[in-house]
Amino acid sequence: MTSIGTGYDLSASTYSPDGRIFQVEYAGKAVENSGTAIGLKVKDGVVLAVEKLVHSKLLVPNVNRRIQTVDRHIGLATSGLLADGRSIANRAREEASSLRSWHDAPPTLKDIAERIGMFVQAYTLYSSVRPFGISTLLGAVDKNGPALFVVEPSGVFYGYHGAAVGKGRQLAKTELEKLKLSELTTREAVYEAARIIHLVHDDAKEKDFELELSWIGAETNNLHVPVPEDLFKDADAKARAALETFE
Amino acid sequence: MVSLAQQQPIQQSFNPYTENGGTILAVSGADFSVIAGDTRQSEGYNIQTRYAPKVFKLTDKAVLAVNGFAADGNMFVKKVKQRLEWYRHAHAKDMPIRSIARLIQTMLYARRFFPYYVYNILGGIEEDGTGAVYSFDPVGSYEREACRAAGAAQSLVQPFLDNQIYFKNQTPAPGTSFPQHLPLQTVLALVIDSFTGATERHIEVGDGLEMYVVLSRGSTALQSLQSIRGVQEITATNDGERVFVIRKELKKD
Amino acid sequence: MDHFPTNWGRPRNDAHDAYGTFPIPQRPQNRVNDSFSDAVQRTQQPIVTGTSVLALKYKDGILMAADNLASYGSLARFKDVQRLQAVGSTTVVGAGGDMSDFQYIQKFLDELVIDEFSAHDGHDLGPAEIHEYLSQVMYARRSKMNPLWNSLLVGGFKDGKRFLSYVDLLGTTYSASTLATGYGAYLAQPILRKEVEGREDTLTEEEAKKIMETCMKVLFYRDARSLDKYQFATITAQGVTISESQFLTTSWSFAEGIRGYGAQTQ
Numbered sequence: 154m155t156s157i158g159t160g161y162d163l164s165a166s167t168y169s170p171d172g173r174i175f176q177v178e179y180a181g182k183a184v185e186n187s188g189t190a191i192g193l194k195v196k197d198g199v200v201l202a203v204e205k206l207v208h209s210k211l212l213v214p215n216v217n218r219r220i221q222t223v224d225r226h227i228g229l230a231t232s233g234l235l236a237d238g239r240s241i242a243n244r245a246r247e248e249a250s251s252l253r254s255w256h257d258a259p260p261t262l263k264d265i266a267e268r269i270g271m272f273v274q275a276y277t278l279y280s281s282v283r284p285f286g287i288s289t290l291l292g293a294v295d296k297n298g299p300a301l302f303v304v305e306p307s308g309v310f311y312g313y314h315g316a317a318v319g320k321g322r323q324l325a326k327t328e329l330e331k332l333k334l335s336e337l338t339t340r341e342a343v344y345e346a347a348r349i350i351h352l353v354h355d356d357a358k359e360k361d362f363e364l365e366l367s368w369i370g371a372e373t374n375n376l377h378v379p380v381p382e383d384l385f386k387d388a389d390a391k392a393r394a395a396l397e398t399f400e
Numbered sequence: 401m402v403s404l405a406q407q408q409p410i411q412q413s414f415n416p417y418t419e420n421g422g423t424i425l426a427v428s429g430a431d432f433s434v435i436a437g438d439t440r441q442s443e444g445y446n447i448q449t450r451y452a453p454k455v456f457k458l459t460d461k462a463v464l465a466v467n468g469f470a471a472d473g474n475m476f477v478k479k480v481k482q483r484l485e486w487y488r489h490a491h492a493k494d495m496p497i498r499s500i501a502r503l504i505q506t507m508l509y510a511r512r513f514f515p516y517y518v519y520n521i522l523g524g525i526e527e528d529g530t531g532a533v534y535s536f537d538p539v540g541s542y543e544r545e546a547c548r549a550a551g552a553a554q555s556l557v558q559p560f561l562d563n564q565i566y567f568k569n570q571t572p573a574p575g576t577s578f579p580q581h582l583p584l585q586t587v588l589a590l591v592i593d594s595f596t597g598a599t600e601r602h603i604e605v606g607d608g609l610e611m612y613v614v615l616s617r618g619s620t621a622l623q624s625l626q627s628i629r630g631v632q633e634i635t636a637t638n639d640g641e642r643v644f645v646i647r648k649e650l651k652k653d
Numbered sequence: 654m655d656h657f658p659t660n661w662g663r664p665r666n667d668a669h670d671a672y673g674t675f676p677i678p679q680r681p682q683n684r685v686n687d688s689f690s691d692a693v694q695r696t697q698q699p700i701v702t703g704t705s706v707l708a709l710k711y712k713d714g715i716l717m718a719a720d721n722l723a724s725y726g727s728l729a730r731f732k733d734v735q736r737l738q739a740v741g742s743t744t745v746v747g748a749g750g751d752m753s754d755f756q757y758i759q760k761f762l763d764e765l766v767i768d769e770f771s772a773h774d775g776h777d778l779g780p781a782e783i784h785e786y787l788s789q790v791m792y793a794r795r796s797k798m799n800p801l802w803n804s805l806l807v808g809g810f811k812d813g814k815r816f817l818s819y820v821d822l823l824g825t826t827y828s829a830s831t832l833a834t835g836y837g838a839y840l841a842q843p844i845l846r847k848e849v850e851g852r853e854d855t856l857t858e859e860e861a862k863k864i865m866e867t868c869m870k871v872l873f874y875r876d877a878r879s880l881d882k883y884q885f886a887t888i889t890a891q892g893v894t895i896s897e898s899q900f901l902t903t904s905w906s907f908a909e910g911i912r913g914y915g916a917q918t919q
Contacts, residue, residue, distance in 0.1 A: 413697065414697055414795075414798060414800055416795050416796065416798060416800075416823065417823075418823055418825065420825065441827050443825070446838050446839070446842070448819070448825075448827045448829075449827040449828060449829040450829065451829070452827050469823075469825075470825050470826070470827070471788075471792055471795075471823050471824035471825045471826065474826065475792060475824070514796070552654055553654060554654070555654050555656065556654065602654060
């Protein structure tokens with residue numbers, strides 16, 4: 154790292170001579186080293202999936218979830234520092250609640266992504282704070298149909314058909330590109346999401362992981378909920394089976 | 401006489417209180433206490449419900465009856481119970497009844513200028529094992545007594561208790577004296593008579609009767625209690641004191 | 654107890670008059686003693702009001718009913734207002750009294766339900782929790798001398814148990830197998846009690862609806878602030894259903910002969 158020792162990487166409020174903010178780039182590293190999170194925007198809904206790395210066998214299963222709910226119709230998955238993800242989710246809930254009461258209607262995902270982008274960006278301006286060490290996947294079905302956004306540590310956000318962040322993002326993106334996302338049903342996307350997470354998980358390097366799956370679509374009455382147990386088990390089993398035949 | 405036109409514009413002000421009827425009473429014996437209340441809740445001529453309890457077990461040694469404005473009553477009981485729970489967490493025992501009585505005074509007087517519109521009667525067993533009744537006014541004045549009635553039919557029931565328990569306006573037969581304490585059986589009979597009487601004569605009293613009996617450690621009143629039909633024990637600890645509840649129907653008209 | 658025989662049998666509920674239907678005597682100091690009160694707006698009287706809400710327990714759950722009218726004083730101002738609101742998946746809240754206060758209540762209840770949904774902790778708000786929350790809010794507001802001017806019924810069905818309770822602007826609460834707010838307490842409650850008390854576990858939905866319709870009819874005939882257009886809500890093990898608006902069939906031919914109503918010559 155060329156930046157180390159130059160003194161330009163100590164504060165988010167200082168540019169390097171070539172116009173970079175190293176603290177923000179370091180925040181990006183926190184994401185790159187974290188378990189993969191993917192989002193699929195399909196025909197009639199959105200699926201979020203997370204590879205939650207389990208660093209100890211002593212942990213109780215299914216806690217410290219990395220997929221959270223923001224509003225009835227909005228889900229949020231993070232990759233990076235877990236606690237930063239909590240903080241972002243709480244902020245997103247406040248924003249959703251405030252927009253809902255202001256417009257007397259469910260907020261659109263673009264509005265939420267915009268607010269979260271502004272919030273995250275504010276943490277790239279000051280020497281007194283640390284930028285968020287997470288990339289945030291936001292998924293929803295709103296009045297404009299299914300939507301998927303990613304907010305990066307810099308505060309920049311884009312809309313996607315399919316998105317992947319974290320350790321296995323490269324392989325995941327390659328897999329997502331092979332899919333005809335706009336033709337899949339949400340239920341089909343659940344299987345693809347499970348398969349991709351299992352695929353990108355590196356058994357050799359990483360210990361155990363937990364698969365987290367949530368969906369929003371016609372089948373859930375446009376509510377963001379965890380994938381039901383029977384579907385989850387089936388998707389998980391099929392994903393494991395697919396690993397054997399891959400390549 | 402001021403004419404209507406000259407008057408100030410009338411602003412209807414909000415009255416934060418109402419009366420919800422009903423009557424409560426408590427009587428103490430040598431080693432027991434009886435705390436009772438009817439279960440009717442009313443407003444004006446409306447019966448809101450035929451079953452809204454006014455008597456609450458606080459600990460195995462103390463039972464509180466509240467009467468007046470029901471919303472205040474329920475809130476007050478809730479807060480007293482909360483304070484007793486905090487006491488339990490701090491001291492690993494139940495608060496003695498005389499301390500509960502003082503606590504209630506403090507809590508009531510704290511709201512001296514926006515009172516809980518509630519008459520409280522606290523009954524139970526003192527630390528020395530004697531039956532105790534404490535009665536309060538809405539702003540916290542209180543005293544320990546042998547018996548007390550409060551609520552809608554106080555003016556009907558209290559004179560009856562004065563006569564039957566304190567033997568007011570009675571003179572003992574020559575060479576005899578009135579008993580200091582009455583046995584449980586007699587007290588329960590008086591309580592039931594009080595409520596059936598009040599039910600007959602007051603529209604706000606009726607529907608159901610709940611009588612709580614608190615017995616001191618090793619009280620001899622236990623036998624007479626066990627012969628009563630429908631008695632239910634609700635003791636929670638094994639400190640020695642025992643609490644029972646007896647439910648009866650009252651006329652519903 | 655009032656020991657003055659001259660007061661017996663007279664209306665005595667003039668101190669608390671939820672719907673402002675009874676004249677309150679003017680007193681020198683009828684207000685709260687607050688020097689800043691002029692600068693603070695508080696609900697001192699309801700403006701746009703809904704009338705009675707009725708509810709009963711039957712075999713499979715709770716049946717509630719309320720008409721679609723929101724009155725502006727004696728003017729029938731809004732005739733398509735829903736006064737029964739589902740809260741979560743096991744509860745219905747029905748409101749009489751000030752409709753803007755009710756809309757505020759609906760708003761914060763919805764927020765509460767979303768918070769609970771988002772927490773996703775394996776708990777959800779049942780009717781008992783919603784009723785307790787509401788009663789705490791109502792009591793807190795009355796204690797600030799700034800009440801939410803409503804009478805609310807909370808009906809629900811959760812874990813195989815029926816729930817039916819009342820709470821009003823004073824924070825007063827109670828539950829019973831039949832409940833009615835406003836004029837319903839005078840006109841419908843006696844009918845409901847007669848028909849329902851003791852039959853809560855055998856009444857079918859059909860029978861319950863028939864009883865309820867009778868009560869709504871009586872209210873429409875006698876309560877001048879009511880409407881013949883109303884809705885039912887049922888809360889059972891199957892969840893919440895709030896019906897489409899329906900109309901009462903009433904007959905007014907008897908009125909022909911009433912002096913001052915029909916065409917009279919004299």
